[in-house]
Amino acid sequence: MYDDSCGDFSPAERDAVYKAIFSRRDVRREFLSTNLDDAVLMRLLAAAHAAPSVGFMQPWSFIVIRDPSVKTAVQTLFREANDEAAAMFEPERRPFYSRLKLEGICTAPLNLCITCDRDRAGPVVLGRTHMRDMDIFSTVCAVQNLWLAARAEEVGVGWVSIFHEAKLKQLLRIPERIVIVAYLCLGYVSHFAESPDLERAGWRQRLSLSSLIHRERWVEAIEDQPNAVE
């Protein structure tokens, strides 16, 4: 599938990497019921497992969920948390929030819970001595590797983050020391949207890249662009 000894990227190969990066989407509504077979899944997990990790710790694990009853139980946890979330927004924004579709847990044929084992390499980890969360960051890099590989496989991925972690850990029988980093919904899709759902819905605008760049040192406060008006 790939040749490690071939270091050079052709212009077409380079463009393919950018294509995956720019056309990747957080998918919630476009999932098809088509099965995602294990051969594709294993390629995606191998991509995740090739992520950089602090001290070569490889702290990630993957819980593959296909059982509808487990997905339904997870969706119930999402709905409880999402009701709480809606109540946190200012009253005038709540109806907008409640209209957004934020997960595809049961419609996606496959769910994937990606965790971080903070003790996997002993108490002192090379590169984690001063930034304690580097192992969590490594696990996020694994998520993003998988997400881009999925895009190249025409597989949509949606990241669901509206949960009480303790309840989700209990449901999935995840031990105490393990941290949940991501809960993903995966499946083939009818199409990939041209822009992020929240941008199209007018929830927030795309920031200009140039406003986010400093030279040599932080120079001035970034002017935040306000939330778009409903």
Added chain:
Amino acid sequence: MYDDSCGDFSPAERDAVYKAIFSRRDVRREFLSTNLDDAVLMRLLAAAHAAPSVGFMQPWSFIVIRDPSVKTAVQTLFREANDEAAAMFEPERRPFYSRLKLEGICTAPLNLCITCDRDRAGPVVLGRTHMRDMDIFSTVCAVQNLWLAARAEEVGVGWVSIFHEAKLKQLLRIPERIVIVAYLCLGYVSHFAESPDLERAGWRQRLSLSSLIHRERWVEAIEDQPNAVE
């Protein structure tokens, strides 16, 4: 460079994405002094800016550092922290640790500090209501996007995490509310190593992917593979 409307990936395009994922390395010693021009840099930053972000928050900023005096000051902070780090390992492992090359701050022509502004979208952020660090995770996704784009551009990236964050923030005049997520060294390289430095050095072994996969629920404790013997 890419066409958003072209959703389908050819097998060659798919393979190019995997090639970037599997041949990406954390680079410390292979940097060339060749300048990295702004056109390439802007493509890499655009790739980072295309990362997923919780609530479309886009919390990242980028400090581009080319000034040798700034890099030297950063390297001094690294060395202070790295001496502390070495002392944290068991005595028999310290000489091994001290022989490892862990940064290319001054040899890389460009350094990049990637930060997260936790207040960029106001106090209540869609998707961050229950997982407070989702904005940090979004910023890590931006790092990994940039890292893979860099690999496709034949640009090496090394992530340096051995710092006291407060000292690095002071040096780069980063405001209090902003969190440093990554400090990266970037430049063209003599070559990309075939495997991770720490794997080749025998610091730790590659874990088997199958040992990291659970089905439906977490089933048993993962047997950790011990650190390789020096």
